[in-house]
Amino acid sequence: MLTFEEAREMILARVSPLGTETVPLVEAAGRVLAGQVQSPWDLPPWDNSAMDGYAVRAGDCRGSATLRITGYMAAGGPDAPKVAPGCAVKIMTGSPVPEGCDAVVPFEDAEERDGNVHIPAQVKPRAHIRFRAEDIPAGTLVVPAGTVLRPPEVSMLASFGMGRVTVYRRPRVAVLSTGDELVELGEPLDHGKIVNSNSHALAAAVLEAGGIPTLLGIARDDRESLLAKLSEGMDADVLVTSAGVSAGDRDFVRDVLADLGVTPVFWKVLIKPGGPTAFGLKGGTAVFALPGNPVSSLITFEVFVRPAIRKMTGDARPLKPAVKATLAEGLKKKPGKTQFFRVTIESGEEGYVARTSGDQNTGILRTLVLADGIAVLPAERTAFAAGEKVDVLLLYR
Ligand code: AMP
Numbered sequence: 273m274l275t276f277e278e279a280r281e282m283i284l285a286r287v288s289p290l291g292t293e294t295v296p297l298v299e300a301a302g303r304v305l306a307g308q309v310q311s312p313w314d315l316p317p318w319d320n321s322a323m324d325g326y327a328v329r330a331g332d333c334r335g336s337a338t339l340r341i342t343g344y345m346a347a348g349g350p351d352a353p354k355v356a357p358g359c360a361v362k363i364m365t366g367s368p369v370p371e372g373c374d375a376v377v378p379f380e381d382a383e384e385r386d387g388n389v390h391i392p393a394q395v396k397p398r399a400h401i402r403f404r405a406e407d408i409p410a411g412t413l414v415v416p417a418g419t420v421l422r423p424p425e426v427s428m429l430a431s432f433g434m435g436r437v438t439v440y441r442r443p444r445v446a447v448l449s450t451g452d453e454l455v456e457l458g459e460p461l462d463h464g465k466i467v468n469s470n471s472h473a474l475a476a477a478v479l480e481a482g483g484i485p486t487l488l489g490i491a492r493d494d495r496e497s498l499l500a501k502l503s504e505g506m507d508a509d510v511l512v513t514s515a516g517v518s519a520g521d522r523d524f525v526r527d528v529l530a531d532l533g534v535t536p537v538f539w540k541v542l543i544k545p546g547g548p549t550a551f552g553l554k555g556g557t558a559v560f561a562l563p564g565n566p567v568s569s570l571i572t573f574e575v576f577v578r579p580a581i582r583k584m585t586g587d588a589r590p591l592k593p594a595v596k597a598t599l600a601e602g603l604k605k606k607p608g609k610t611q612f613f614r615v616t617i618e619s620g621e622e623g624y625v626a627r628t629s630g631d632q633n634t635g636i637l638r639t640l641v642l643a644d645g646i647a648v649l650p651a652e653r654t655a656f657a658a659g660e661k662v663d664v665l666l667l668y669r
């Protein structure tokens with residue numbers, strides 16, 4: 273059977289970024305840049321004042337000095353004429369530094385009287401000036417391909433006037449729940465029935481991962497129903513199913529996927545929860561058959577489906593980086609499987625502190641609701657002492 277890491281690598285090796293599209297910059301927020309962006313000009317484009325104050329020639333201000341104010345420059349306003357020795361220009365933040373000046377004295381370090389400015393202390397050349405290209409020279413690679421466009425990247429692209437950008441297409445993800453016991457939200461809950469929560473949970477997880485979910489509804493635990501519903505999912509970039517993938521005698525999902533021409537890549541991974549997870553491929557569709565337990569389906573989505581979706585979105589770093597957290601209490605597990613422990617996270621004096629969020633049984637959804645993350649406990653280990661640091665994947669933040 274595959275280890276957690278092997279299974280995840282097998283998935284990532286088999287999915288690729290999708291096509292690209294060009295969208296308005298604001299719509300590109302949160303998406304992934306498809307082609308690298310280079311700065312078309314210097315930033316800032318000219319030397320400009322970092323403060324509201326007076327543009328001066330530093331050479332005039334070697335000690336206390338009084339200069340005649342010969343001009344005024346507001347941001348975006350007309351340029352002042354060249355500044356002669358002994359003169360100063362009143363200048364607002366962001367205005368180009370007038371010719372002849374090499375320093376700015378902030379208002380708070382000067383005193384203006386009768387058209388003159390008195391500067392009591394020495395002024396250093398270059399003081400309070402933002403120099404041309406000091407942020408970014410023209411031709412610099414400012415955003416590499418594969419970067420998620422966060423507000424700072426949007427700021428960068430907007431600074432260079434880029435109103436439309438080319439990003440990767442978001443993967444279309446079909447979500448199918450399977451099971452004779454399921455009813456849809458709002459339908460009567462006869463004895464033995466449960467509400468199909470997985471479709472909604474997984475659709476929410478798809479959105480969080482950057483995909484576009486489509487709900488295919490419920491397939492029953494029979495081959496005809498599964499065949500009809502699963503074939504609908506084959507148009508999507510990703511098909512995610514829940515339940516019917518264990519060893520129960522009505523667990524037909526894998527059989528029917530094979531009938532539909534899905535090539536199995538793996539079934540069963542050395543993890544807990546989520547052991548019976550299956551993964552396969554058909555053409556451009558990646559198929560994940562997740563276990564039915566609401567906790568198992570969300571955790572296997574997080575550790576297997578989410579990285580695949582991130583890679584398809586073009587994200588050059590599809591795996592969420594784990595954070596190190598100190599265990600507040602000892603934990604025990606059986607050897608042989610990677611175990612995902614639902615934990616709460618607090619900020620302690622020495623970084624994150626992890627504590628179990630309660631009952632770790634796969635049937636307990638409450639402790640996933642309470643969890644801030646999942647601690648990834650390595651397969652071979654069995655006991656983790658209080659004070660030990662473990663890897664935690666923070667969830668949904
Ligand atoms: P299975 O994988 O079919 O053995 O299902 C495991 C458990 O998950 C059973 O208790 C199911 O009732 C439950 N389950 C399966 N599908 C769903 C679903 N769509 N929503 C909520 N619970 C489900």
Ligand code: MG
Binds near residue numbers: 450451452515516564
């Ligand atoms: Mg079932």
